[in-house]
Amino acid sequence: MSPAIKDNSSLDKLRRIESSRLFQGVVISIIILSALTIGAKTYELPPLAEQALSLMDWGITVFFLIEILFRFAACPTKKRFFMDGWNVFDTLVVIGSLIPLDNSDAVLLGRLLRVFRVLRLVSVVPELRFLINSLLKAIPRMGYIALLMFIIFYIYAAMGALFFASVDEELWGDVAIAMLTLFRVATFEDWTDVMYATMEPFPLSWIYFLTFIFLTAFVFLNMMIGAILEVMSEEQNAAQAKQAHDERDEITRQLAAVQEQLRDLTKQISEQSSRR
Amino acid sequence: MSPAIKDNSSLDKLRRIESSRLFQGVVISIIILSALTIGAKTYELPPLAEQALSLMDWGITVFFLIEILFRFAACPTKKRFFMDGWNVFDTLVVIGSLIPLDNSDAVLLGRLLRVFRVLRLVSVVPELRFLINSLLKAIPRMGYIALLMFIIFYIYAAMGALFFASVDEELWGDVAIAMLTLFRVATFEDWTDVMYATMEPFPLSWIYFLTFIFLTAFVFLNMMIGAILEVMSEEQNAAQAKQAHDERDEITRQLAAVQEQLRDLTKQISEQSSRR
């Protein structure tokens, strides 16, 4: 047996282990344990528990490192491994956890990286991966609507900063703050307080707020309706095409049989006539 | 007549009574009365009315006990009775009402159990039962979306507890409290107050809140669209399959007649030719 074949068979073994239910289950359990560890750290804990958590954290980091090396080893073409976005994400999270951090700011960064470990659940459970992919597909559909929304927000924010900056510096100080205030208005969060304050010097400012609310609500609503219809018509076209095909198939098959019968009949008659 | 048959006929009688409109009406009336009693008890009442309510409460408990025993007696196979979730629920509520309660805590528990009697309305009115069943069927469809939502909430809550715990212990103290705060943000309930407070030490924390709101709103929206489409395509497939069948049926029947005619014709011609 050549070493290449031997290598190949060990690769197969690795892959069989990787895709086994047991392996998947262990990985998911460790990720959930990691999530719980992160959650537990937000509580005030006795020193002993803190130490236990630190130990567990190192154990999880090591496990993730081994797991990612294992998956890399099990991957038949090494280049492809890093072409999958999820693998890159996993690797970055694991490498990030390995960097030793001393000063307090870096500790926050380290803990932040550990928080993203929870996202590994998405990369491991296929159903969640599928869900995320279908959500990502929905983004471009909303691209131009988002741009239009941004233009509406920007224009209203520029107007707001122009007129209302003197009313409340904290809400209308500049165009960025005004956009945040308008987002608040769009979520109906205490928007009347904002309006009543501007209505004292500018009694007609309710026009500004009402047109803004109607405009954003109208655009948002039409975006939603559009999204529903787009996805729906896609699915429907596929379904109808299939159905139409099935239906036609049955009938055309029968019609072909009729034509066959007629051809036989014609042949028979012409034979009759020639025989005579 | 054997006792078994006699038993059977009395069972039939019981069942006929059980499914009669009068019996159903009386049960529904008593359940509504029971609901009103529970409501009345939340008001401050004169002692006489209190006593009357207690008496009525006992009367209702006894009626429910008799009713459940009656329904149990009317059930042909006793084992099946407890395989229906609604029957188990009814029995538990009735048994719970029978337990004598003395100390104040248990009184609350007893009253709580009586509150659930109102739910018996759902178990008795078939339309509501149907509605609940169709709602229950909608739950698994939302399973993975709910998991994804939980992961988003958990990650943001862990980040929130990590960074903002020093800002407001009551809102970001630990990961559980932070999740509650984030749910509040997701419902747009005074979310700007929460944001403005965190923006003082962390001026860029608006990114945290805006990405969270966009993410949850986006996932929620797509979930809703998905739910509409899924139910719709199910119904549509059924409708189209039926329609396609009906349509094809008519045409294929006609085509079969054509083929029959052709076969007859062919036979006739060949008979002609053989006759000659």
Place this chain on the structure above:
Amino acid sequence: MSPAIKDNSSLDKLRRIESSRLFQGVVISIIILSALTIGAKTYELPPLAEQALSLMDWGITVFFLIEILFRFAACPTKKRFFMDGWNVFDTLVVIGSLIPLDNSDAVLLGRLLRVFRVLRLVSVVPELRFLINSLLKAIPRMGYIALLMFIIFYIYAAMGALFFASVDEELWGDVAIAMLTLFRVATFEDWTDVMYATMEPFPLSWIYFLTFIFLTAFVFLNMMIGAILEVMSEEQNAAQAKQAHDERDEITRQLAAVQEQLRDLTKQISEQSSRR
């Protein structure tokens, strides 16, 4: 010419006037004027304007009285006139405006009746009438869902009044007040204030609020989805039935022609064979 026929022809004339664009336009203008009068009265006005409004109000009342008498006269069968709900509504509003009112309470009632005159716009514009009718048709569809919602609200309100009455008498005093508070929670209106107050004595009360919000939102969402689907499948069935019919019609017509041709052919052949 007999008086009956003469009567008839004058009835026709009345009806022609009633359905003329001019008449409709005048009535709609007067209703809008009446609405403006009602609105104007809510402002502080100089005595002269008040008197002018009172005069105008009497003018409008008289016009409406004449209009309703006219429409009654134009109606061919007098019984039918009062079988149309809109006519009864119009008549009541007009009669209500005629009653002389002196004391201050009755003045409010009289003004309230005048407010309802605005609704006459709906009864006069056919498009609005159609819209209202289609909205009324949508109500029964939501009947059992509304009942289910009410049961959920009632059970949670009974529980709330049971446990939280001691926390805030004004929010949870009795089952009716608790239902109002829960409706407030369902609209996300300062619901966290309500929750935080109850979480002090009952730290686990967030379960009560979160389950309530999820339950109502879930039922509401499914109700909406159900409503969309129901209306849609109705329309679709109608459309598909029509389409299927059109489609089949064309094909079956052709097939019938084929069968006719075959019948002719068979006849021809049998004639041939009999001729020989």
Place this chain on the structure above:
Amino acid sequence: MSPAIKDNSSLDKLRRIESSRLFQGVVISIIILSALTIGAKTYELPPLAEQALSLMDWGITVFFLIEILFRFAACPTKKRFFMDGWNVFDTLVVIGSLIPLDNSDAVLLGRLLRVFRVLRLVSVVPELRFLINSLLKAIPRMGYIALLMFIIFYIYAAMGALFFASVDEELWGDVAIAMLTLFRVATFEDWTDVMYATMEPFPLSWIYFLTFIFLTAFVFLNMMIGAILEVMSEEQNAAQAKQAHDERDEITRQLAAVQEQLRDLTKQISEQSSRR
């Protein structure tokens, strides 16, 4: 070569430049720069930066003037240029920017006009133009619903101003203020505060608020469902008509072939019979 032809060829050249990717890109960049300039002016800036912005502003105005003249020159029929609403809008914005403004009020107006320059992005990017057109098409569909909503608001506002003006002059003072308050209630913005205030003198006023909320929510919901269904059925009809046609086409073609075969057969037989 005649001057007319020469003119024409230069027109072609202009048009080719106008529709070139480079020209479009430059225009879009300048519009975005203009938007950033407007945004930058809302910040407190050092005098030097202010001067730079003013210069840039003049540069942009000049560029826009040249661009619009260029596009006017490139337009083959000059009358048509002003029949396109977007061109008129662009021209007005550019002319508005040219008017010299001195006193402080006019400065605000001038800056407001500059804000609208951002909207030129919509007129330049074809996808946004298409989006706006499709949104505009959705407006008439909602006409009568909007009228109905207005009537509901007006009636409730008139009632509110009638009864609650004494409770809070600032919320219910007259019919216009009351409509604004009701819009606030419809957005669930601190609506319970408004209700609790009116419930003190009028304990039954919760009926007013709940019926208003249910009515507006119900009408709004049905409007949304209606909008979804209308757009959907339009698209579906188009799709089904096309599909039905395709399907039928195939089958009728086959049936026509069958009829042709039969005709041939009949002819053949009659020839046979005539030959004999």
